[in-house]
Amino acid sequence: DAKTTQPPSMDCAEGRAANLPCNHSTISGNEYVYWYRQIHSQGPQYIIHGLKNNETNEMASLIITEDRKSSTLILPHATLRDTAVYYCIVRVDQGGKLIFGQGTELSVKP
Amino acid sequence: DADVTQTPRNRITKTGKRIMLECSQTKGHDRMYWYRQDPGLGLQLIYYSFDVKDINKGEISDGYSVSRQAQAKFSLSLESAIPNQTALYFCATPRVVEQYFGPGTRLTVT
Numbered sequence: 030d031a032k033t034t035q036p037p038s039m040d041c042a043e044g045r046a047a048n049l050p051c052n053h054s055t056i057s058g059n060e061y062v063y064w065y066r067q068i069h070s071q072g073p074q075y076i077i078h079g080l081k082n083n084e085t086n087e088m089a090s091l092i093i094t095e096d097r098k099s100s101t102l103i104l105p106h107a108t109l110r111d112t113a114v115y116y117c118i119v120r121v122d123q124g125g126k127l128i129f130g131q132g133t134e135l136s137v138k139p
Numbered sequence: 140d141a142d143v144t145q146t147p148r149n150r151i152t153k154t155g156k157r158i159m160l161e162c163s164q165t166k167g168h169d170r171m172y173w174y175r176q177d178p179g180l181g182l183q184l185i186y187y188s189f190d191v192k193d194i195n196k197g198e199i200s201d202g203y204s205v206s207r208q209a210q211a212k213f214s215l216s217l218e219s220a221i222p223n224q225t226a227l228y229f230c231a232t233p234r235v236v237e238q239y240f241g242p243g244t245r246l247t248v249t
Contacts, residue, residue, distance in 0.1 A: 072229050072240030125233050126172060129181030
């Protein structure tokens with residue numbers, strides 16, 4: 030089973046920051062937090078990952094709480110093309126396989 | 140050119156037919172995975188391969204078989220298709236933490 034809990038859906042106004050929460054209270058000390066997104070039945074796309082420290086790349090920022098029990102993905106200026114299902118993943122089996130949960134369906138509205 | 144390609148992109152077949160889905164990658168990675176996605180749900184792992192000689196069952200391998208013909212090619216077969224195998228099928232190959240997904244094959248079994 031996936032080890033994450035995410036809200037099933039969220040809305041965000043275009044141009045505003047989208048903050049997507051994820052709870053992972055049973056995360057182990059050596060497990061990373063990964064975020065992927067899936068746009069309308071396309072193949073999932075990697076966004077960002079982190080272990081303890083906050084991370085930022087050209088797509089997003091990842092904020093991980095100090096106790097590592099939750100994290101937030103931030104899309105700083107959401108556009109209509111960011112409308113997608115966002116998956117927070119913390120369980121990665123030994124073989125590197127991703128264990129997907131239900132994800133959050135983000136709708137960016139004009 | 141895409142890093143991971145899948146053929147066919149769409150397929151409609153009848154119950155009891157044998158069907159093969161093909162995946163090719165140009166990343167030069169050893170590992171390749173097959174996932175299945177049912178409507179409104181996250182992806183589930185069917186089979187994975189660490190290299191040409193190492194193939195393993197995933198969460199939902201019953202009714203499926205695979206063949207790793209070369210480092211770049213990983214095929215998924217449905218020996219005798221049934222309607223509840225109607226789904227989106229994704230092939231993926233990882234690089235360290237990032238997985239590259241193909242565009243998917245939409246399979247309908249009538």
